[in-house]
Amino acid sequence: RAKADGGAAVRLFEPAMLERVRARQSLKVDLAGALEHGEFALAYQPILDLASGRACAAEALLRWNHPVRGSVSPADFVPLAEETGSIVAIGEWVLKEACREALEWPPHTSVAVNVSPVQFRSGTLPLAVAAILVRSGLDPRRLELEITESVLLRDSEANLKVLHALKEIGVRIALDDFGTGFSSLSYLRSFPFDKLKLDRSFVSEIGCSPQSEAIVRAAGEMGRAMSMTTTAEGVETSEQLRWLLAHGWSQAQGYFIGRPSPAFEVRSHLRRPAQRPILQRAG
């Protein structure tokens, strides 16, 4: 039908496309007031230290409670906030909120915060991080910034400067979603990351894809050889956790360990003495 009558096909698809563009546009408009209206919240997902069996950190994950649409995923609104530049102010709010929350946690724990490439290129990130840490009183070593490979693709000189300035402040830097970017691996020579977070697309295939298992094994070995903490994302089963333990991974994060949850739940999770049971369940 589309071949016989292209015009009709266009007319059929046009309203749907228009609707998508309109929805995106209205989301963008709403986003402009979201910070001011207090519509953002943070969920926290615990991260398990495999050597001790204790929760050692939690990752702050941004949530937008839209007054009409309900909870909007960061995958849907972070790109919009990056386009308008509002991610810089939103990101600072996230940092403030996460640092304040981490003060309620035991001193051996840290908080991980995702940083957008746009925040990175804004030129204000190191100063903002330093100011927020001073004002909150949080030990810089308890803050971990997660960046993705895409940060290192453009303006690598300028970005390296930012990374070094952040390291100087004393925060730790994690390479997030490792393995999903257009990585040449060469950037791993130019900057000493503290942590490598392997993307969950590989972790999810442990036990069913020898290719993925080979990648997980190699990534773990490389991370260890470069003195990085190795964290596996998206651990959903006891089999995956057991495999990661056996292959020397340092940390695990995922639904099997804990879902992203409101602050009060993660607080009590982090205060629990040890997670032996979860390792026993796995082992």
Ligand code: C2E
């Ligand atoms: P990410 O940093 O890689 O965060 C992990 C994502 O995987 C989270 O999705 C988390 O809910 C999800 N996840 C964790 N464990 C599992 C699991 O076992 N199975 C499955 N299927 N998923 C799991 P979420 O919260 O939707 O966040 C998506 C992405 O949005 C994040 O990916 C991060 O890149 C970005 N993001 C989140 N918060 C912020 C923020 O404050 N600032 C910026 N710039 N980006 C953020």
Ligand code: MG
């Ligand atoms: Mg992350």
Ligand code: MG
């Ligand atoms: Mg990730």
Ligand code: MG
């Ligand atoms: Mg991800």
